Amino acid sequence: KAGVTQTPRYLIKTRGQQVTLSCSPISGHRSVSWYQQTPGQGLQFLFEYFSETQRNKGNFPGRFSGRQFSNSRSEMNVSTLELGDSALYLCASSSINSGKGNEQFFGPGTRLTVL
Amino acid sequence: KQEVTQIPAALSVPEGENLVLNCSFTDSAIYNLQWFRQDPGKGLTSLLLIQSSQREQTSGRLNASLDKSSGRSTLYIAASQPGDSATYLCAVMSGTYKYIFGTGTRLKVLA
Numbered sequence: 001k002a003g004v005t006q007t008p009r010y011l012i013k014t015r016g017q018q019v020t021l022s023c024s025p026i027s028g029h030r031s032v033s034w035y036q037q038t039p040g041q042g043l044q045f046l047f048e049y050f051s052e053t054q055r056n057k058g059n060f061p062g063r064f065s066g067r068q069f070s071n072s073r074s075e076m077n078v079s080t081l082e083l084g085d086s087a088l089y090l091c092a093s094s095s096i097n098s099g100k101g102n103e104q105f106f107g108p109g110t111r112l113t114v115l
Numbered sequence: 116k117q118e119v120t121q122i123p124a125a126l127s128v129p130e131g132e133n134l135v136l137n138c139s140f141t142d143s144a145i146y147n148l149q150w151f152r153q154d155p156g157k158g159l160t161s162l163l164l165i166q167s168s169q170r171e172q173t174s175g176r177l178n179a180s181l182d183k184s185s186g187r188s189t190l191y192i193a194a195s196q197p198g199d200s201a202t203y204l205c206a207v208m209s210g211t212y213k214y215i216f217g218t219g220t221r222l223k224v225l226a
Contacts, residue, residue, distance in 0.1 A: 004158075031212070043204065043216035056212045090158055092214075102147055102208055106159040 002027065004093050004107035012113045018079040021110045025072050025093030032074040033104065034066060037088040046089075049074055050096070078112075086114045117142045117209040121217035129225050132195050136220045138188040138205035146208040150179050150190050152201040153219070159204065162190070195224045 005024045013019050025032050034046040045058040049068035066076040072093075078085055088111050092104040118141045128134055138148070147166045151159040163172045163179040165188070171180040178191040188205055202221045206214040 033212070033214070035214075035216075042218050043206075045213050045215070048212045050212070056210075058213070088156075092159075102212075103161060103164045104149060104206075104214065105161055106151070108158040111156070 004105055006091050006107040006110050010111045013081050014115050017081050020075055020077045021089055023074045023091030029093035029095045030072050031094045033092045034076050035090045081114045083114050117215045119215050119217040121220050125221040127223045133193050136190040136203050138217055140186045140207050142209055143183045143186050148188050148207045151204045154201050197224045197226045200224050
């Protein structure tokens with residue numbers, strides 16, 4: 001079974017631009033979560049989607065948004081980029097109906113650098 | 116508000132040693148706890164998942180325990196190898212669909 005895939009793997013943007021990151025979950029997984037990882041703040045939860053609905057959201061400004069499509073693929077968008085948005089963005093998928101309930105499997109991440 | 120702490124922040128041991136990594140959480144009302152490893156610049160690899168009703172899980176040389184009442188989990192690594200060098204993260208699912216991560220323990224196993 002293919003793992004979680006994220007595209008692109010690396011991105012360089014300038015302040016004020018916007019960016020869209022993509023995540024394809026493991027086949028059959030319907031829950032997708034997004035996290036931001038920085039050296040100073042560690043791993044922080046952004047939001048979680050299930051069946052195209054956002055079920056939970058972390059404490060991030062409205063510049064961070066996401067969506068999920070009917071095939072469970074998810075995108076997150078960051079508008080008006082700031083230097084502090086430079087981070088590794090990780091996507092995780094899980095199968096709520098699996099016996100291991102809520103075990104999360106992570107993708108390789110997208111490294112975003114804002115100049 | 117759930118807070119997750121991992122001690123020590125960094126650890127360096129000679130190859131072959133058995134070691135214990137610690138994870139503490141402030142709110143015992145958790146659904147599950149998951150241990151991950153992360154290699155530099157990479158994503159997270161799931162190691163073990165412990166449901167709130169379980170006390171421990173084992174996979175190969177790894178054993179994770181959970182004591183909800185005291186808000187603690189430990190990850191035991193037997194006979195450590197240089198390939199075990201990585202950052203180890205614990206995460207608790209507390210509240211709905213949201214994992215709270217610890218700050219990690221950076222492990223270095225010396226050959």
